[in-house]
Amino acid sequence: MVVLVRPRNPLNIGAAARAMSNFGARHLRLVNPYAVGFREARSAVGASALLTNAQEFDTVAQAVEDCSLVIGTTAVRDRDLQNPLRRLNDESGSAVRAALKSGRVALLFGSEKVGLTNEDFTHCHWLLNIPTHEQHISMNLGQAVAVCLFGLSRSVADNATPNDAEPAExxxxxxxxxxxxxxxxxxxxxxxxxxxxxxxxxxxxxxxxxxxxxxxxxxxxxxxxxxxxxxxxxxx
Amino acid sequence: MVVLVRPRNPLNIGAAARAMSNFGARHLRLVNPYAVGFREARSAVGASALLTNAQEFDTVAQAVEDCSLVIGTTAVRDRDLQNPLRRLNDESGSAVRAALKSGRVALLFGSEKVGLTNEDFTHCHWLLNIPTHEQHISMNLGQAVAVCLFGLSRSVADNATPNDAEPAExxxxxxxxxxxxxxxxxxxxxxxxxxxxxxxxxxxxxxxxxxxxxxxxxxxxxxxxxxxxxxxxxxx
Known part of the structure; x- marks a missing residue:
């Protein structure tokens, strides 16, 4: 599931929804979206069911309540981060796919301008970074969602035996x-x-x-x- | 190098340029862009040097003249394709990175509506497909560029250093x-x-x-x- 935290631009919200349908992610949640932007995105011509069914929440805590793995995305690699940081690669992809077998996984994206805050990070099990060119680390929101979902969904094999230990929500x-x-x-x-x-x-x-x-x-x-x-x- | 063939939407051209700077691709070429769209993209606030330096060509042939490997992108998997088709994965990424050592590589993206034509394909050594959900194969242009460049640029040894936190006694x-x-x-x-x-x-x-x-x-x-x-x- 994709959780957009404080998104503002309707085009970005729409782009995130489109990338989700491209890569088979079904549930979109928004935390405190800019109301006008969300309304525009929802009413846009061709807005998908995924977008019209998107749920709104006041806080990150509420949005991820039923998730057993919460991942925050960040462009920053060397900020003084308290959370474990992983790169988007086969290894982190495997970790996510494994978690999906036994529970819900939330992938958090911050606002276009400032990303996720340190407070948002406290709700995350770990952080995910897209390896980018060092001079241009800040990605467009819709593109970041597309790249993350592609990177995590590679070689999807959904029919493995479920893990017997169910993770806490x-x-x-x-x-x-x-x-x-x-x-x-x-x-x-x-x-x-x-x-x-x-x-x-x-x-x-x-x-x-x-x-x-x-x-x-x-x-x-x-x-x-x-x-x-x-x-x-x-x-x- | 990214070659956009007949792009129309200025936002998509700008998004392609942004994704290129995120993943370290430097040269943008456009074949027959919709003039108004290109002008708008170029004059947009914050348009990058990459975008203002983009070159325009009348034909695909001219745009790829100096390239030693030309790759066409396509959403379609089973169309009656004359070209070899590869998926975006580590293997095709390695092939591209190897080719980059000895010459220029052009990555072609078609127009938003119809993609690349069979005529365009005749200029391509092979075609590249992004593995997507079967019901939603058509990607946004800017997102497709971002995902392709990410997929091709993944360095072979990008494994994140594992968390070697010391366990409690x-x-x-x-x-x-x-x-x-x-x-x-x-x-x-x-x-x-x-x-x-x-x-x-x-x-x-x-x-x-x-x-x-x-x-x-x-x-x-x-x-x-x-x-x-x-x-x-x-x-x-």
């Missing part, structure tokens, strides 16, 4: 993140005035764990019980 | 297990009489996380703080 991880974060606040691990940093830290930690769905459920139960106890104690 | 995992287990006991998650089962459960869970050494350290700090707080609360 992002919505579940977010609940654990929120619970653990609350426990850390109550217990004084999170220092006042440092809220944002630590919440991101916890979210990234959760993503790196590659939790299975079953384990996520167990962990969420544990965290909730601990939070409950900490709250109880605070009342006395 | 068992002793560290055991400390987290013990800490978490204590937190679970204090908070009532572990039921009396069921101690052994749950401790094992926690330990197995920790093992499945494949924690990195750095993350284990962070997690241990979190767990210890939570345990400390729970104990404090218990004293009151």
């Amino acid at each position: 992002s919505g579940e991880l977010e609940k654990i993140t929120q619970g653990l974060y609350e426990a850390l606040k109550i217990s004084g691990y999170v220092k006042p005035g440092n809220d944002a940093v630590s919440e991101k830290k916890v979210r990234r930690l959760m993503l790196r764990l590659n939790l299975q769905a079953m384990d996520a459920k167990v962990l969420l139960g544990m965290v909730r019980q601990i939070v409950w106890k900490l709250r109880q104690a605070g009342k006395n | 068992s002793g560290e995992l055991e400390k987290i297990t013990q800490g978490l287990y204590e937190a679970l006991k204090i908070s009532g998650y572990v039921k009396p009489g069921n101690d052994a089962v749950s401790e094992k459960k926690v330990r197995r869970l920790m093992l499945r996380l494949n924690l990195q050494a750095m993350d284990a350290k962070v997690l241990l700090g979190m767990v210890r703080q939570i345990v400390w707080k729970l104990r404090q609360a218990g004293k009151n």
Whole structure:
């Protein structure tokens, strides 16, 4: 599934949808699109079903809630990135195709001007970079979507045996993140005035764990019980 | 070198130029472009030097005169083609890169509506096809240029350096297990009489996380703080 975060240009939204149909990707989601641009793209002559069925979300967290692998795209290679960075090649393509066998995969693209933010990145398991010429790293959005989908879809073989360990969905991880974060606040691990940093830290930690769905459920139960106890104690 | 044959849309010409700069292709040639479209593309804000230096030709023959390998692109796979047909993959990419060492290579793209004609094909050594979804084979021109240049320019040794993060040691995992287990006991998650089962459960869970050494350290700090707080609360 392709997730466009804060896209503005209707032509780019349409181009992304067209590339998706070329490479067999079916679901388009938009986070906070520029309303006029989205309306124009949707009402354009020849707009595809894929485009008219595109879903809108307010936040990245909501858009990727049911996904088990979330990948952010970035033009930048050496920025101080907290996430693992992979190049678009056979290896990353295999990783994505493997993940598709057992869950949903979200491929995030940022706005035309500034791309994805560091906050967006905290929702991503890893980042994907298209190897480009060093002097011209910034790609057109529609072209970036086309190249990524081509690169990831190569040699599609969809009929392999499904993985028995189902990965946790992002919505579940977010609940654990929120619970653990609350426990850390109550217990004084999170220092006042440092809220944002630590919440991101916890979210990234959760993503790196590659939790299975079953384990996520167990962990969420544990965290909730601990939070409950900490709250109880605070009342006395 | 990219040769656009009878392109019409200025946005597509501009998009082709942009993709070329992304992937390090330098020379753009146009055969019989729609005059208005070409003028618009050239005069667009931010038009690159590549675009302003693009050369115009009346015929395909003239445009590829100095090239030692001429490749036509086509969306069609089973048309009655007289030329050898290759798919865009590592093999065709290698062939192109090898040819570039000893001469010029022209990559031809047809007009937005009808692509290259059979007459155009007679100038081509072979044809190149982008593997797309069967129901949607026709790509946007700018996106096709981007995907082709990406596919052909992939360097053979572009493997990303794998994440060689150091794994956590068992002793560290055991400390987290013990800490978490204590937190679970204090908070009532572990039921009396069921101690052994749950401790094992926690330990197995920790093992499945494949924690990195750095993350284990962070997690241990979190767990210890939570345990400390729970104990404090218990004293009151």
